[in-house]
Amino acid sequence: MRGQLHLVKCRCVLSQFKKTNNPPAHQFIVFSVIDDNDAVVPKHAQCNNCGLIHKVTDICTSDILAGKENSVSILGIEDVKLSLPPNLVAILERHNVELPVWEQAQFIIENKAWGEFLILAKEEEKGIKQGKYVRIMSESFFKIDTFNRTDIATPG
Numbered sequence: 001m002r003g004q005l006h007l008v009k010c011r012c013v014l015s016q017f018k019k020t021n022n023p024p025a026h027q028f029i030v031f032s033v034i035d036d037n038d039a040v041v042p043k044h045a046q047c048n049n050c051g052l053i054h055k056v057t058d059i060c061t062s063d064i065l066a067g068k069e070n071s072v073s074i075l076g077i078e079d080v081k082l083s084l085p086p087n088l089v090a091i092l093e094r095h096n097v098e099l100p101v102w103e104q105a106q107f108i109i110e111n112k113a114w115g116e117f118l119i120l121a122k123e124e125e126k127g128i129k130q131g132k133y134v135r136i137m138s139e140s141f142f143k144i145d146t147f148n149r150t151d152i153a154t155p156g
Ligand SMILES: [Zn+2]
Pocket: 010, 011, 012, 013, 026, 047, 048, 049, 050, 051, 052
């Protein structure tokens, strides 16, 4: 089993694009688990712009569940926090990361995937990606470091 962050397309448009012709459909990041047969485990995810619920069926693929504006089958950050070590919670809170990163953290801890990392912050300037990540070495050892260019693979 492994986890992956990927982008899912919604039917909404970010407000800054609303007045443009052919505005791009909004995309939001989802964390999905991929099982040992390379199949994506289906899950529900909520658009971070319009709040619509999507059923995520594959990488970058989802169906919008019409008329569902909230779902009891969606985890929130507060739910995930409870299953994480306090020091890791402090790191993620300090960097104000979004729900998919919290879910990724939970997956790494639950599967003891020591050595995996989470992106805490990133920016791209003149084609160079730089930012900060935390590598999860064990249940209680977290190593924060910086990256630039292609040091490590970055989502998105
Ligand atoms: Zn949306």
